[in-house]
Amino acid sequence: MRRFLLWWGGLLAANFLFAQRECGSFDYQKQLIRTDPSLELTHKAIDNFIFRDETSRSQTIGRLEEEKIITIPVLVHILYHYPGENISDDQVRSQLSALNRDYRKLNSDTAKIPLAFKSLAADCEIEFKLATVDASGRATSGIIHKYTPITNWTLDDKIKFSSEMGDDAWDAKNYLNIWVGTLERLIGYSSLPGDPANKDGVVISNTVFGITNSGVYNQGRTAVHEVGHWLGLRHLWGDADCGDDGIADTPKQQTFTNGCPSTARISCNNGPNGDMYMDYMDFTNDDCLVMFTQGQKQKMRVLFESGGPRYSILSSYGLNKPAIEQIPLPDSPPQWLHIQIFPNPATSELTINLEYDERWIGKQLQVINVTGHVVLTKTISSKIQKIDVSTLQPGIYFIRGEKNGERMMQKFIKL
Ligand SMILES: [Zn+2]
Structure with missing residues (x-):
């Protein structure tokens, strides 16, 4: 049903300039649980931890002080295919500022909070800083820029794995990983506490980052x-x-909010104040999202108490002074399979699929034999390129290409 709604939401957006915040987190969780049903128990255990009673909370060693500022080291992975998607470090810093503005209730638009909800709005006392150091003590800017042959990403999490042409998470016990790329249909999704460590983090569309x-x-x-x-x-x-978010001070509401309402919206008998559509956990436009509640703040902060799933962040090394000052060189050219060739072995014609990396178009490919002699050259003119190999003697050959200093070589057999 939800997929259906999102799909029609997308069509409406196109047809009537009627937008809907397409957060994929709920669908993402359903997908994770399908793969590993035991995750439901993990989430339940975390919920029990968060909502344990005051008596057992007060017995917790290392209970978080009320006023303690929590600082979260952030690592941003920017995956780009087209140059325009390689967003700037300034843009990343504007995102960090936005996080700090809203999690510290420093936003100037709190005037938009209706009177009835004003006393509920919270300074969550959570701050975000770009990481300064990696796991081996080397300096980092906290921002990774990485070219990928992939042109868009989905909920399948490939963006989180270098083996899938994305970029591996840094240790989730020490960093909040944020991946930024071109997303298909969505503008973002996130893992929940307790999800697998190598998938832990947030994925945001490059169109709305910062x-x-x-x-x-x-x-x-x-x-x-x-x-x-x-x-x-x-x-x-x-x-x-009219479901439940588990937070006492957010009113029940029927569903998500589109656009930017100007009056109270009553649903699920929540009158007279109505839906809290100005809360960051609704889908309202950015201009009209202005608050977290005290209840949400408390739930978030409990995660950082001893025994909680984010406790390790408090002793993260991610913001330490680097032992090695030198910033590592950018990644060497990725060793991804940029192209696929088939059939292999080939008899008369070889097809080269370059659709994952269109930058090859216009570049020259060479076919070389085992003694290193160029026996054929071909300038690539389309994403699916055919090469006539009928005149080649049977044997082993290599297709070789170079673009922007990046080399590619693939073996094929001519029958
Ligand atoms: Zn969401």
Whole structure:
């Protein structure tokens, strides 16, 4: 049903300029649980930890002080295919500022909070800083820029794995990983506490990352929302009709909010104040999302108590002074399989599929034999390129190419 809604939401957006924040976190969780049903028990155990009673909480060693500022080291992985997707470090820093603005209630738009909800709005006392050091003590800017042959990403998490042409997470016990790329249909999704460590983190579309001043998701609040999920928060409507987000001070509401309402919206008998559509965990436009509640703050912060799933972040090495000052060189050219060739062995014609890396178009490929002699050359003119190999003697050959200093070589057999 939800997929259906999102699909029609997408069509409506195109037809009527009617946008909907397409957060994939709920669908993502369903997908993770399908793969590993035991995750439900893990989430339940974490919920029990979060909502344990005051008596058992007060017995916790290392209980978080009320006023303690939690600082989270952040590593941003920017995966780009086209140069325009390689967003700048300044843009990344604007996202960090937006996170700090909203999690510290420093946003100037709190005036938009209705009177009835004003006393609930919280300074969550959570801050975000770009990581300064990697696991081996080397300096880092906290931002990785990496070219990928992939042109868009889905909920399948490939963006989180170097083996899938994405980029591996840094240790989730020490960093909040944020991946930024071109997403198909979505503007973001997040893992929940307790999800597998190598998938732990937040994925955000490069179109809404940082303060962009264009469109309706222009204030960096997609990341504010998704990091809310990373900190255990659910959507206000509990992803069900009048469902429950588990937080006492957010009213029940029927479903998500589109656009930017100007009056109270009553649902699920929540009158007279109505839905809390200005809460970051709704789908309202960025301009109209302005608050977390005290209840949400408390739930997020409990995760950092001793025994909680984010406790390790408090002693992260991610913001330490580097032992090795030198920033590592950019990644060497990735060893991904940029092209596929078939059939292999070939008899008369070889097809080369370059659709994952269109930058090869216009470049020259060489076919060389085992003694290193060039026996054929071909300038690539399309994503699916055919090469006539009928005149070659039977044997082993290599297809070789070079673009922008990046080399590719693939073996094939001529029958
Ligand atoms: Zn969401």
